Amino acid sequence: MESRQTPRQTPRQKKSSGSGLAKTAASSPSSTTTSSSRQAPDAVATDCQSSPASSSAWSRPQRFVPDNAAMDAERPMENITVTVRFRPLSPREIRHGDEIAWYADGDTIVRNEHNPSVAYAYDRVFGPTTTTRHVYDVAAQHVVSSAMEGVNGTIFAYGVTSSGKTHTMHGDQRSPGIIPLAVKDAFSIIQETPSREFLLRVSYLEIYNEVVNDLLNPAGQNLRIREDLQGTFVEGIKEEVVLSPAHALSLIAAGEEHRHVGSNNFNLLSSRSHTIFTLNLIDLAGSESSKAETTGIRRKEGSYINKSLLTLGTVIAKLTEGKATHIPYRDSKLTRLLQYSLSGQGRVSLICTVTPSSSNSEETHNTLKFAHRAKCIEIQASQNIIIDEKSLIKKYQNEIRSLKEELEKLKQGMLTVTPFKDGGEDDIVLLKQKLEDGHVKLQSRLEQEEEAKAALLSRIQRLTKLILVSTKATQSRFSQRPGPRRRHSFGEEESDDLFNNLAYLPYRRRDMILDDEDIDSADGSSKEEKKSRKHGLLNWFKLRRQQCGNTGMARWDKSSGSKSFTSPLTPQSESVSAPIEAATLNSLVADTAPAYQSPEVQHECTDNSENYSIQDKPLTSMKSTDHAELLREQVKILSGEVALHSSVLKRLSDELANSPMKEHIQMEITKVSNEIKVKSGQIASLESQLSKSSYGELLEQLNEKTFELEVKTADNRVIQEQLNQSPTGQCDNILTTYFIRFTNARG
């Protein structure tokens, strides 16, 4: 699969429109808000502000033709969506007698309590009781849906330490953050889009002390940032294909384990690094005031955190100045990686998290000014395109058809040819010879093309296993077809099964999250609770384990009419539904209509690891490379689960020493240990199957590599031909690429 992006566009700035509520018009971003503070009480700093929520940033993206300068002018300019989220006063702030210094005045204005003339307007302001679900719906959902249409998107949280970035981006069990909500949404969009196919890959990195580390691969340390025609990228970063929301979230949870976290004066578990989760999704650390730095290490981290943020501030200031010729993206790793989002590519949503407290009034004011400046950046979102390999199939099919026609004509010619009346015997022999030669030549070309077509089809079949499709699209297409069904087709025939799985049912089951989210509270929690919140995602998986347990979750297999057991986290059976209490979920399961489960992913989830195998039947008709690929996928997912369980085990062991509920924790430990044992057994069993299928696989790989080379050459030729021939410069069979980044910025 190839992706092509529009060439880089120059950053664009919107001239102060003076629209909205504003009167302010200072040209320098830093003075903009200062001057606003001199306004009458009702005046609000809104220059560069497009009308909130209803602005163009909310409209669905149009399909624009890339690489076409003439069309550039027609693309609507959009501002970054800028929102501000207040958290409640923390118990610590209340204990210290802090008062409210800043507050949400309606849906779009933040006002200073002591000086009401100081006020700023944004696209939306969320008060301290707003749920993360609501923040997601307003500030992130449009970026996610655009990303699913091929428009790059970046959502980042920015705010001082302990202002609520992690709470907003990752969330916890009761209140899932933007990242898990976006992942779920991405998968439900796939489910709702029968006409398209998706390949989702994720990577997760941290920028710690200006060093880029791969959170999905502990060996990937100090990675280099490189540039190519498609933009900046991190060299050697691991990209995992994800097959389900839970699969994506298990990768984040495993990645979080490798992340740098430490205590400062304000936050027991403060993120010490910026992180970027790319769904082919970014969490930034909080800006440090010296008040927060407790040790030398923290000071060093703080200076690096601030370096990135200082550069981010400078970049944003320069972008909004309009006249700047040099934008210092290269001055920090963070701005380098965000360059394309900031310079106008794709949709951007900036969520600024703030505390209302008087003790942080100055820091909050700085964040508000930063957010206000950012609103002045304009973006021009453009769509990326991917050429589907099926266009190659189309080409082959056309060629084969015309060759067949040619051949047919020739054959007919041979049969109907009548000897020339006056021609000699020699003429007839010559003519026959010519026809036979032509026939042999065409036959051999046809055979070659047929072989190439078969190889291409088999490659497409293998790739198809990684492609996620809506069940709505596939049921009719595949039910009539013999052979294995698409193994990774998302939510295949899940409609009845949706009640089992919140991940696939964001709309119908959201009410359940919302009920829980209403508990979204100020920070009144103990150290352990805080820890478990920070490990919110891990807890999700803990709950998943409770749902499925050692005995697995019963499902009905429609095809066989028998009950099967599914592994809790493996594709198809997974869910990110942990916000629902296990008991609630189990009762839902009991009420559920029978659900079909794709046989290719159906595996036994019993305590007996020897029994663990991917069902043989569908696999016997698969090539050994397919089989091995499938086994490897399963090993990868199971290894992720083992890593996850191990981290839960570690946390439980830590908790055991201090907790009064020793017996309960001990039981949990035993349960988790057993699961690790079972899964390790399953991995061993899969690995032994893997080694058996290695030889055949090698041979096939050899063939495949040879063929890949041919396909690539042909692919380039076809793309070029299509581009040359298309009057719009557009290729047919456009698929979108998904590049949702989530930034959780320290401000």
Ligand SMILES: Nc1ncnc2c1ncn2[C@@H]1O[C@H](COP(=O)(O)OP(=O)(O)OP(=O)(O)O)[C@@H](O)[C@H]1O
């Ligand atoms: N909107 C909110 N509602 C309730 N509690 C919140 C909210 N936002 C943050 N909190 C609580 O405030 C505390 C600090 O939040 P969080 O860890 O998300 O801050 P942070 O900005 O990520 O900090 P750091 O930059 O140091 O990592 C946490 O205990 C969190 O649960």
